[in-house]
Amino acid sequence: LQSRLPLVGTTVFSTMSALAVEHGAVNLGQGFPDFGCDPRLVDAVSEAMRAGHNQYPMMTGVPALREAIAAKIAALYGRRYDAAAEITVTAGATQALTTAILCCMHPGDEAIVVEPAYDSYAPAIALAGGVVVPLEMDLGEDGYSLPWQRLAAAVTPRTRLIVINSPHNPTGSVLRRADLDQLAAIVAGTDILILSDEVYEHMVYDGQQHVSVASHPGLAARAFVVSSFGKTFHVTGWKVGYVAAPAALTAEFRKVHQYNVFTVNTPMQHGLAAYLHDPAPYLGLSDFYQRKRDLFRAGLAHTRLRLLPADGTYFQCVDYRAVSDLPEAAFARWLTTALKVAAIPVSAFYTSKKETGIVRFCFAKEEATLRLALARLASV
Numbered sequence: 620l621q622s623r624l625p626l627v628g629t630t631v632f633s634t635m636s637a638l639a640v641e642h643g644a645v646n647l648g649q650g651f652p653d654f655g656c657d658p659r660l661v662d663a664v665s666e667a668m669r670a671g672h673n674q675y676p677m678m679t680g681v682p683a684l685r686e687a688i689a690a691k692i693a694a695l696y697g698r699r700y701d702a703a704a705e706i707t708v709t710a711g712a713t714q715a716l717t718t719a720i721l722c723c724m725h726p727g728d729e730a731i732v733v734e735p736a737y738d739s740y741a742p743a744i745a746l747a748g749g750v751v752v753p754l755e756m757d758l759g760e761d762g763y764s765l766p767w768q769r770l771a772a773a774v775t776p777r778t779r780l781i782v783i784n785s786p787h788n789p790t791g792s793v794l795r796r797a798d799l800d801q802l803a804a805i806v807a808g809t810d811i812l813i814l815s816d817e818v819y820e821h822m823v824y825d826g827q828q829h830v831s832v833a834s835h836p837g838l839a840a841r842a843f844v845v846s847s848f849g850k851t852f853h854v855t856g857w858k859v860g861y862v863a864a865p866a867a868l869t870a871e872f873r874k875v876h877q878y879n880v881f882t883v884n885t886p887m888q889h890g891l892a893a894y895l896h897d898p899a900p901y902l903g904l905s906d907f908y909q910r911k912r913d914l915f916r917a918g919l920a921h922t923r924l925r926l927l928p929a930d931g932t933y934f935q936c937v938d939y940r941a942v943s944d945l946p947e948a949a950f951a952r953w954l955t956t957a958l959k960v961a962a963i964p965v966s967a968f969y970t971s972k973k974e975t976g977i978v979r980f981c982f983a984k985e986e987a988t989l990r991l992a993l994a995r996l997a998s999v
């Protein structure tokens with residue numbers, strides 16, 4: 620069989636998690652919490668099952684969940700999406716992203732992807748017959764930022780999509796309103812669409828607020844806005860997410876969605892719909908994770924690993940060049956096998972596999988887990 624994705628292997632997350640298990644390492648590689656979710660959420664799903672919500676739901680998602688999502692977005696970001704025509708429940712953010720890409724890209728179309736980038740975007744663009752145009756973020760003393768002039772210069776008549784992600788995996792950087800204004804100015808007068816991956820929307824630190832593309836009228840009118848309950852409610856294995864997009868985009872999205880997955884599992888949708896009525900769990904998430912971030916950063920401050928800013932997400936990037944001149948994948952393997960703390964090489968997030976001497980740690984862990992990892996890292 621001639622591969623449709625010849626350059627793709629097993630994801631770096633699976634590889635590093637397997638290595639962590641093999642070597643008994645604390646797994647700060649793949650991004651997932653090592654603690655449970657709210658038992659009330661489990662109860663809500665169990666109740667939905669017992670109530671008999673076990674057959675196919677509507678293709679677009681359980682209405683109560685779509686309503687709850689629309690209400691949440693309206694309350695937080697000020698845009699009122701029509702739950703019937705503009706919100707679709709997906710099997711995690713991954714399916715939302717892939718389906719959005721497949722529904723709008725034609726062979727030969729270009730998608731500008733801000734890099735370092737989460738690893739699912741490029742293969743989905745390739746499967747659509749599209750061309751990835753990587754746009755590397757600037758990396759300075761203050762961390763990562765978007766190079767607006769280079770972004771404007773990367774636009775061509777074939778540009779169909781710009782993929783952005785804020786809060787950003789792996790760098791932890793966040794876009795601000797002025798950034799969205801810059802982006803809006805670049806796409807104004809074009810038919811370029813925006814795919815905005817906002818799965819870490821509820822993890823933004825130091826009193827900052829997440830600025831959703833949904834809150835920016837000029838961008839929202841041409842955007843697929845994607846999020847995931849896996850991140851927000853500590854249930855990454857549930858794989859329930861959604862996309863919010865104007866009706867015309869949603870109509871095309873659903874044409875693909877119905878043959879991609881058709882529907883997403885019913886009881887979890889009902890459980891999530893009930894649980895979403897209380898905003899406290901997601902409104903408190905930034906404080907919850909900021910304590911972990913601060914603990915982890917304070918511990919690493921005693922090492923020779925240089926901390927990069929971490930304004931959002933549950934990731935902390937460090938520059939390790941004062942410690943080692945190994946390439947990133949080798950350094951991450953060394954951390955995992957010798958020090959027994961797994962990390963992810965940031966080079967895996969670049970099309971060019973560019974080496975910047977930076978690895979990513981995930982701090983979505985119990986305090987005891989973080990303290991164990993810090994004790995093991997104390998010697999670097």
Ligand code: PMP
Binds near residue numbers: 650710713859
């Ligand atoms: N986008 C980003 C930036 C992510 O980090 C993740 C989680 N790894 C996803 C999308 C996928 O989310 P889900 O597990 O809901 O498919």
Ligand code: GLN
Binds near residue numbers: 632633649
């Ligand atoms: N989003 C998670 C990360 O960046 C992992 C997702 C995955 O394993 N595909 O670590």
